[in-house]
Amino acid sequence: MNRIVSLATAFAIGLTAYAASVWSQPLIPQHYDVIKAMQTAGRKVYADHCAVCHAQKAGALAIGPDLNGVVNRAAGSAAGFPYSDALKNSGLTWTEANLEKWIADPSHLVPNTLMPHVSLGDPAERTYVIEYLKLLKP
Numbered sequence: 001m002n003r004i005v006s007l008a009t010a011f012a013i014g015l016t017a018y019a020a021s022v023w024s025q026p027l028i029p030q031h032y033d034v035i036k037a038m039q040t041a042g043r044k045v046y047a048d049h050c051a052v053c054h055a056q057k058a059g060a061l062a063i064g065p066d067l068n069g070v071v072n073r074a075a076g077s078a079a080g081f082p083y084s085d086a087l088k089n090s091g092l093t094w095t096e097a098n099l100e101k102w103i104a105d106p107s108h109l110v111p112n113t114l115m116p117h118v119s120l121g122d123p124a125e126r127t128y129v130i131e132y133l134k135l136l137k138p
Helices: 002-024 029-049 096-104 123-133
Strands: none
Touching: 029 123, 096 123
């Protein structure tokens, strides 16, 4: 039994080291394929969970604000949308890390926000949506 645990531990350490070395290198074509697959998955998750409130066409009217150009934009700053005071005064910038927290639980990140609690519990789905949002240019 100890031998099996030792082998499993060695395998896990090796796999972790390999993954760290791959992601620390510059992007090569197969990495682009992974990102493209994540963006495609993100488009599906967005369609299933986000598009009901957020229009995908820049400037289109919807229940929620336009998300084109949202990545690295100041929170509560899209023109023409009536944000809550809580979000407007949050001081947040929609970095990938902040978007991940927001998508996981908006009311935890910004109490008294007007966005309904729609949280995506799956971390992979949150990552996919963020990769997709990077495609939506202002």
